[in-house]
Amino acid sequence: MHRFRYQGEALFVEETDAAGLAERYGTPLYVYSAGTIVDHYERLLSSLRALNPLICYAVKANSNLALLRLLASRGSGFDLVSGGELYRILRAGGDPARSTFAGVGKTAQEIKEALEAGIYSFVVESREELEVIDRVAARLGKRAPVALRVNPDVGARTHAKVKTGVAESKFGISPEEIEGLYRQLPHFSHVSLRGIQFHIGSQIRDVEPFEEAVRRVIPLVEIARDRFGAEFFDIGGGLGIAYEEALQSGDPGWWESKAQWATPAHYAERLLPLLGPLKLRIIVEPGRLLVGNAGILLTRVLYRKNRPQKKFVIVDAGMNDLVRPALYGSFHQIVPVARRSGEWVEADVVGPVCESGDCFAASRRMAPVESGDLLAIFSTGAYGFSMASQYNSRPRPAEVLVDGANHRLIRLRESYEDLVRGEGIDEGEIAPGLSGRADGASGQAGENESLTRDQAGRKEKP
Ligand SMILES: Cc1ncc(COP(=O)(O)O)c(C=O)c1O
Incomplete structure (x- = not known):
């Protein structure tokens, strides 16, 4: 339940006057309520308590370091989709060993960084990606923990741009392909199958699509558990929030009229009977639910x-x-x-x-x-x-x-000044030696010419 209310005619954020914040810091200004974030986290955790869940907050929803720190301090893990998000959770004191790394286009460099950081599991979105993870892990002398992302082909009543669990979307691997991958897994000597994941989309307000996806994916989960010793089933994020009557939704009474909504309680009530018997660690990856309102x-x-x-x-x-x-x-x-x-x-x-x-x-x-x-x-x-x-x-x-x-x-x-940071007008102004000519010769010869920077700003050879 969020903590934005009118006191008299003035809008308050918890016990803080919103107008005072705008006076002090100017506008536009994003203002977040820590109490609301913690309340949403605790509600989800307690509704799923019987499953001993791991909540991996989806960093993409809001990646401010202070919010990440707040959630990490409550025991949250993280759902990451880039090397930059990994960098953020490390900076915020988040635990990579409680974090998963999804996304259809992880680079070899990002995979290496996550392996070195000790990521709990990659969420693999294609066979080719699995090959790259296997190769990078071999080079590092490690075994990479992976989960396969299933695309269960389940539609959800949400915006087309945030549906991710239908066959036409770029995400995940079809159930048929997963079965093929199960046969080939023994040839990938530097990965171990740690789990199965799905994420069908975002801003989903009814439980049925989640329930249908869980039912469809369970047979694959059971194979992963029984044949490969997989230990978790990650059912993604996607729980919707109130937009139309957002202010009113801070009132507990308002929720009584929304009995069919996928609230944490309703979601848990419908999914617990399906998930409990699997005897696996259950992971959820909420983003919007925790921080949206x-x-x-x-x-x-x-x-x-x-x-x-x-x-x-x-x-x-x-x-x-x-x-x-x-x-x-x-x-x-x-x-x-x-x-x-x-x-x-x-x-x-x-x-x-x-x-x-x-x-x-x-x-x-x-x-x-x-x-x-x-x-x-x-x-x-x-x-x-x-x-x-x-x-x-x-x-x-x-x-x-x-x-x-x-x-x-x-x-x-x-x-x-922030707007032009990293830009330069004159040759060599930004990075000496990184200019070139159309014929491929470098403007300023030197070993720096083949250097790029990784996203953390460190120099590295490509
Ligand atoms: C893999 C994955 N997990 C979790 C989320 C979080 O979704 P939401 O903010 O709707 O909970 C997303 C969002 O796109 C995602 O792609």
Whole structure:
């Protein structure tokens, strides 16, 4: 249950006044509630307690180090999809031995980094990837723990761009191919099969698709357990959250009318009877569920524009700060930080970016606002900042984490200098020796010319 409430006419984040945060740190500003994140984590954990689950938070939803540290301190593991995310969890004090590494396009370098870090398991998405993992592990003299990601071909009522468990999607391996891989596994001498995984998509609000996927995958899980000694079944993430009535969903009573939703309790109630008898470690990989309703984006109204056909409310946050509405047409509830009385209006809430798609809400009935007012865009804790960009050369916003009446800045607002970091105009300005000519000869000969940098910024030979 989230902890964003009005006290009188003012919006509070836990016991902290939202307007005060905007005054202090400026806007646009992401604000997260630590209590909400912990509450969501604990609810999921306790509903699945009978399975002794490992929760691997999906870092992609929000990868701020402070949030990762908060979840790690509660015992969470992590679901990673890149070397960069591995770097983040190591920086945050997360435990790679409680983390899985998924994603259809892991590079050999990323695989090496994860093996060296002691990853609990790779989640393998193709036979060719398995071959690369086997080779990299052989070179390091290690045996790589792997899980196979099954694509169970289960549809879910969610946005087409976040469905991942249907045969047409790029994710996972078909059940038929998995059976073939089982036959070939003994030839991969540097991998050991540790588990089976699926993840059918995101923002799924009913339990049936999860249940159907579990049923379909169980026969493969049993083979993995009995023939190869696999120890876990990872049922992915994907649990949906409230967007339409996000503010109201902070009220326990509101949930009573949502009896069919895939809440942690309902999800567990339906899956426990299927998963319990397997006697395996169960892993879940929630992202949105833990952090989505734990974050808001504060933005200030810059201007209003009234045309006979339409009214516009122009705010200082743009699609570069929060891309979900432009990317998925997604709905976010938008409320005033200080409520004022007056007649409601219908308006488009738009940002300053030079794109017509830079629109947070179209034809939205909303409380009256004036230039200078603050608005809170709800349900932006997941896939908000982590998908933000500098498009239109807009520095990315600051982030604040609230804990009761306390808060702390967990990411500085970017500066103009941040916008050009790593760019250079003159030859050799950025990396001496890394320039070249069209004929392939290097502008400045030297052994540096064949150097690249890995994502952590260390120099390495390709
Ligand atoms: C492999 C995997 N696990 C977990 C997640 C988290 O999904 P959600 O945030 O919907 O829980 C994703 C999201 O895309 C994913 O790709």
